[in-house]
Amino acid sequence: RSCGGCALALVYKALLPTPTPLTPEGSLVSLRRHPCSTSAALLLKPPWYCTQEPFASGYDPGLTMLIGNIYVIAAVAVVGGGLFGFDISSLSAQLGEQSYKCYFNQGGNGPGEPCSGPLDTVQGGITAAMAAGSWVGALVSGPLSDRLGRKYSIMVGCIIWVIGSAIICASQSIAMLVVGRVINGICVGIESAQVPVYIAEISPPSKRGRFIGMQQWAITWGILIMYYISYGCSFIGEQTPTGWQEASWRVPWGLQMIPAFFLFFMMMLLPESPRWLARKDRWEDCRAVLALVHGRGDPNHPFVAFELQDIKDMCEFERRHSNVTYLDLFKPEMIHRTFIALFTQIWSQLTGMNVMMYYVTNVFSMAGYTGNAGLLASSISYIVNVIMTIPALLWVDRWGRRPTLLVGSVLMATWMFANAGILAVNGEIVEGGIENVAAQSMRVTGAAAKGLIGCTYLFVASFAPTWGPVSWIYPPELFPLRLRGKGVALSTSGNWAFNTALGYFVPPALANIKWRTYILFGIFNAIAFVHVLFVFPETAGKTLEETEAMFEDPNGMKYIGTPAWKTRVVTNLTNRAEHGDVEAKHHAEPRLSDAHEREEKAAPPAATVAA
Incomplete structure (x- = not known):
């Protein structure tokens, strides 16, 4: 629980990374404990800075917010x-x-010659x-x-x-x-x-x-x-x-x-990529980084929850393509x-x-x-x-x-x-x-x-x-x-x-x-x-998961998705979503989970396939 302990833990984490399993409902139990004792804290805190106040209590955000500033x-x-x-x-x-x-x-290069x-x-x-x-x-x-x-x-x-x-x-x-x-x-x-x-x-x-x-x-x-x-x-x-x-x-x-x-x-x-952390099943760390960088330290920010869900949908889909x-x-x-x-x-x-x-x-x-x-x-x-x-x-x-x-x-x-x-x-x-x-x-x-x-x-x-x-x-x-x-x-x-x-x-x-x-x-x-x-399709303003949905658009061209000339910029709606208006994001672009849901509805029943 000392600053030296944080530094030692950071070195240990770098040498021997251990996956953190997904907690029920994406809970942030570790964030409510002492920050120097959690893997999330190691991502959020530099080794020379510790505090006795938990993350959820809103301790002095100065240095932590600095390394979380995009x-x-x-x-x-x-x-x-x-x-x-x-x-x-x-x-x-x-x-x-x-x-x-x-x-x-x-x-x-003779005499006098360059x-x-x-x-x-x-x-x-x-x-x-x-x-x-x-x-x-x-x-x-x-x-x-x-x-x-x-x-x-x-x-x-x-x-x-x-x-x-x-x-x-x-x-x-x-x-x-x-x-x-x-x-x-x-x-x-x-x-x-x-x-x-x-x-x-x-x-x-x-x-x-x-x-x-x-x-x-x-x-x-x-x-x-x-x-x-x-x-x-x-x-x-x-x-x-x-x-x-x-x-x-x-x-x-x-x-x-x-x-x-x-x-x-x-x-x-600096923190690790939240999407890489998610792919390694380090969900608490993933949410902590999203909260720090996108939620200004608030793990309950609506956009953090929205983005975390998109990442979960992507990871769940990709588990079938792990290798x-x-x-x-x-x-x-x-x-x-x-x-x-x-x-x-x-x-x-x-x-x-x-x-x-x-x-x-x-x-x-x-x-x-x-x-x-x-x-x-x-x-x-x-x-x-x-x-x-x-x-x-x-x-x-x-x-x-x-x-x-x-x-x-x-x-x-x-x-x-x-x-x-x-x-x-x-x-x-x-x-x-x-x-x-x-x-x-x-x-x-x-x-x-x-x-x-x-x-x-x-x-x-x-x-x-x-x-x-x-x-x-x-x-x-x-x-x-x-x-x-x-x-x-x-x-x-x-x-x-x-x-x-x-x-x-x-x-x-x-x-x-x-x-x-x-x-x-x-x-x-x-x-x-x-x-x-x-x-070349337009990707500006879309989350990375929404871009994936664009390429998988069932109403588009096979293996191509939405034709390039029909794509558009959606930055204004995305800006609103990042400030907490999640409904704006639902109107911006289809989500990946929505695309997968349409695919499942379109698939024939198992009995029909067997026949």
């Missing part, structure tokens, strides 16, 4: 997305640096190494998350990140750099798959898009912060073939370990949403945004900005990325997923085609590439250069509030509880598979087919528009 939970969890952003810009900022190019040089850095194909491999590791990490994250929980899988990713960053910082060769980036990628794959799942399962439905979208915002902040750290470190030594110092790239790659330490220790204090594998995602009743989730992530890559992030310095070099001027000009695109993600965080649940994706596809296709036109009409081919970098194969000047830069900024401004956040928000909403971890892991692996391919493909493409590279990405955006229009 904004705090999301802000901590999405640091995992920031790790991805750190990795993107820590490499992109180095591509134009003499210290990086000379240390890993594979080309000519180092050309790794060969194009090798640089593509270095870039793609992180994405390749992320593909592995995303696939591993599904079973890892189902076994350890969403929270602890995120913490495992932090440990892997520290190991990878240490190897990168100490790199003595390209091979060592690639190994470190692969290990870092495994972490990014785990975090990018499981952070959205964790937030989706703990967020209120009316704001779920906002909180999952914070993952993308964290990525943009990670990109921006690390880019300016790398820019500052570029002044260590000189930007010449003889005056550079390796500390200018080792220091930034060492500093990227810091957010992983922060995330690891902060995750210790699941990745193959279950390709069964007839599930393959439709599996491909929706996969293509959400695939199209987000084929928009061309990560090309802009990784190789933006090459684009600005073609427009005449090299050295520190190129780094500063490139950084503006990262600032635009951060700022333009904010509207999505504020309004994506009101806009809906479908309209946001459709508008984004049209705008990005426009800017890609515009860039292709500018380079095709005004571009001058540079043999061997600008500063011996083959990917910088063309040069534009004057108004054309300004147009190229402007369209690049507009492209980033179009991606940031649309496909950027929604590609993380959407997949966790599509799958039932039993398959959510594996489903999101599979869809995220699609993201990283295409990220790997593009990272390797783009430098040779810019060197060989030049402006036509932009045409390809413009076409991909146009195809994505058509795909979303006819196939």
Whole structure:
């Protein structure tokens, strides 16, 4: 009953988790006892904070309400997305640096001649190494998350990140750099798959898009912060073939370990996903987390009871499908949403945004900005990325997923085609590439250069509030509880598979087919528009269980449910329900239990079946 006892119990619980059986009528007996003696308290209380007052008596809620505040939970969890952003810009900022190019040089660097850095194909491999590791990490994250929980899988990713960053910082060769980036990628794959799942399962439905979208915002902040750290470190030594110092790239790659330490220790204090707890039959813990996060500490809040019942209905239905594998995602009743989730992530890559992030310095070099001027000009695109993600965080649940994706596809296709036109009409081919970098194969000047830069900024401004956040928000909403971890892991692996391919493909493409590279990405955006229009249903404002009912709609298409173009946003009704007006929720969308009840009524009597 001491604070030390709470800390010891927390460690014991982490090492030896024991399922808590469902109590009659979902009672909260343990919550009425001393909070330090219950499993629920271990989720609700940080190890350094105890009280002698029971949960039900309304003790001082300060610290407990802090760790139960969904904004705090999301802000901590999405640091995992920031790790991805750190990795993107820590490499992109180095591509134009003499210290990086000379240390890993594979080309000519005669007296007074700038180092050309790794060969194009090798640089593509270095870039793609992180994405390749992320593909592995995303696939591993599904079973890892189902076994350890969403929270602890995120913490495992932090440990892997520290190991990878240490190897990168100490790199003595390209091979060592690639190994470190692969290990870092495994972490990014785990975090990018499981952070959205964790937030989706703990967020209120009316704001779920906002909180999952914070993952993308964290990525943009990670990109921006690390880019300016790398820019500052570029002044260590000189930007010449003889005056550079390796500390200018080792220091930034060492500093990227810091957010992983922060995330690891902060995750210790946060509650586990209530839906994961329910699936493990830890119902008291599940209800306690729902009360803390959605009921402001009141276990009798109407919305807590409503949501708990929905989770119970889902778990009861899924007990008949307890053993699941990745193959279950390709069964007839599930393959439709599996491909929706996969293509959400695939199209987000084929928009061309990560090309802009990784190789933006090459684009600005073609427009005449090299050295520190190129780094500063490139950084503006990262600032635009951060700022333009904010509207999505504020309004994506009101806009809906479908309209946001459709508008984004049209705008990005426009800017890609515009860039292709500018380079095709005004571009001058540079043999061997600008500063011996083959990917910088063309040069534009004057108004054309300004147009190229402007369209690049507009492209980033179009991606940031649309496909950027929604590609993380959407997949966790599509799958039932039993398959959510594996489903999101599979869809995220699609993201990283295409990220790997593009990272390797783009430098040779810019060197060989030049402006036509932009045409390809413009076409991909146009195809994505058509795909979303006819196939992607609306999920904004629905609980995860109501989304499941939408896919199982008996009045809809077989194995598809309600047609995509007939779905709608129901955020206003959901907002009312979260404030206690449960009747509003009954009018918003059909519940899963209602769908199952209709199925049972429609089924023929047993005697008829036997006959």
